[in-house]
Amino acid sequence: MLFFAFSFQAFILGILFFLKRKGDRVANRLFGIFLLLFSYNLLYNCSYWATNKGLYHPHLLFTNLIPWISYGPLLLLYIRRVLYQKKLRLKDGLHAIPTLSIFIAYGDFYILSASEKLQTARQMFFSQEITLGKIYRDYIILIIILIMFFYIGLIYNEYRKYKKENFSSHKRLWVLSLFTCFTAYVISFSLYFLLGYLKLMTLAGDYTIGYCIVAFIGIVSYFSFMQPDIFSGKKIIPYIKYRKNGMLESFALEMKQKLEDLMGIEKVYLDHTLTLDKLADLLNLSKHHTSQIINKYFQSNFFEFINNYRIKEAIVLLSDTSNTMNINEIIDATGFNNRSSFYTAFKKTTGMSPTSYQKSFSKES
Incomplete structure (x- = not known):
């Protein structure tokens, strides 16, 4: 119920950001999509935990891969927009390749009926056929983790470059908060599957990733309601106190x-x-x-x-x-x-x- 509540909250925030007129509309929409994907991620997890690994909801199968692989590109484009007000260029479309690769690998699967999806999903796991698509699907989690860390590196590089020229900027502080939260999410995501692979943890019973998402949504919610101008680039993050330390x-x-x-x-x-x-x-x-x-x-x-x-x-x-x-x-x-x-x-x-x-x-x- 906690995760479902935060999923609903992220959904509302995502819609509000997507429709927000004040401030940078492009940045708001990028962040709105990011929050909507987090909302769906939590909703998918709720279904996964509440049923037998999602098998009672076959239409959700493999759809969780879409937000996982899209978080990094979306956050990078949002942060670039916040820091430099850069317009989206044609070459920024390259960041859509990871997400498009999911639709290429699973596109045929997504349009199947519920019964066909259940049957096809079993064949995916047990088939001995060797194809490029099967190799991609077999190692999809590892590929997603590598992509996530790749984008963590790109985001940190943007933050580092901006920090050199704008040490005291309120934008830097906001970006650092987002970067820290996202990094914590990626680390928990990686540990979740690593420990499961090593059989040191039961995957179905672990809520670590969900808690990281909840923390992220909670932080964004706090700033949205208590300091909304942070998203239009006018205010500094409210928890800064000028003390002697x-x-x-x-x-x-x-x-x-x-x-x-x-x-x-x-x-x-x-x-x-x-x-x-x-x-x-x-x-x-x-x-x-x-x-x-x-x-x-x-x-x-x-x-x-x-x-x-x-x-x-x-x-x-x-x-x-x-x-x-x-x-x-x-x-x-x-x-x-x-x-x-x-x-x-x-x-x-x-x-x-x-x-x-x-x-x-x-x-x-």
Whole structure:
């Protein structure tokens, strides 16, 4: 019942991703298909465990091979799309070869009636005929495992290349999560059949692969409901906490430096419409984590932080005796939206009004 529930959940998520309009539609559809195949994988397993190795459902026989061999290519194309926004090209069709090979090897079998499938399945296992198709079918599990590990290598290579150029990217963290989950699935998948082949485990009674799929679906479900913008490339993964340990602290320091560059070099505070949400988008962080960095490293809230930079800019302009701008023009030039907030912030910082401050420099000159 647990596996069936997660199968249904993955099915709903897959449909939602496939129909999702926000974000990258191609990436969403690739990931949607990936989840739908996971859903079917679990549903097939439920049937397998609930019956005598699927023999009461002959139309399901060998259909589990389709998702197994398709996971790697789909995940690779999805990750490439997420990291580089690469358009699907004609040569990407080569990644469909593993899946097509299943339909070539089992295509005639899939269109048979239920009784014919049962009879043909027995012949497949006991036939002494040697053909290329039979060799392929006899070693299909080994071939699928090798293909899975091949794609793990390709995915890791994409992740490694992207990491060199984008160490602190939220995309990298999301891809690492997917890569880790998929690798755990492939390892459990391989051990499942290896231990069964060595007769160290009963294949029919092992649920390891199912638990790995459930964990994967659970993680995706959590991000889908708790942090949905992660899939449109706008937010960072929500479990990152900026504490004083290891890489997480270094990541926070990188974001602090990036924030200082946005203020000191790009002077984004001069934008009248700047909000915490906009600043978070510029940092590729969530609103919460942007506020957290400001609080932790600058000991202020968003408005105090931005106004501090605006007042410093205003002080430079007011201190310049050659500057011909009046107070209203300075207010507009420094990003403030109204005179009242400018005067309040200026007096809080300098202890005097902007007019008095400007006059003091006029007298000195």
